Amino acid sequence: MTAHPTRVGEDPHLGIIMPVPPPTRRVCPECLRLSTTWVHLRQCLTCGQVGCCDSSPMRHARAHAATTGHVIVRSIEPGEDWRWCYVDEQFV
Numbered sequence: 001m002t003a004h005p006t007r008v009g010e011d012p013h014l015g016i017i018m019p020v021p022p023p024t025r026r027v028c029p030e031c032l033r034l035s036t037t038w039v040h041l042r043q044c045l046t047c048g049q050v051g052c053c054d055s056s057p058m059r060h061a062r063a064h065a066a067t068t069g070h071v072i073v074r075s076i077e078p079g080e081d082w083r084w085c086y087v088d089e090q091f092v
Contacts, residue, residue, distance in 0.1 A: 046070035
């Protein structure tokens, strides 16, 4: 079993982060396709995919992480500047 880091910035998954441009649209494409709503948006820091947060009914950002292994996201909400690892359940 892998030890989980205890300090911000030590997450072993940070190596999958790629340079991704900010999204051109602030929408969850899957929610639009399904006619569902979202609360907040997250952007995958491996491929740039935008999805809805865990407070949203469909949790598309987490589903994307589970199916692709792209486990680090950032908030794209105005005034927020943080990253989250779904595997280690911590800010990175």
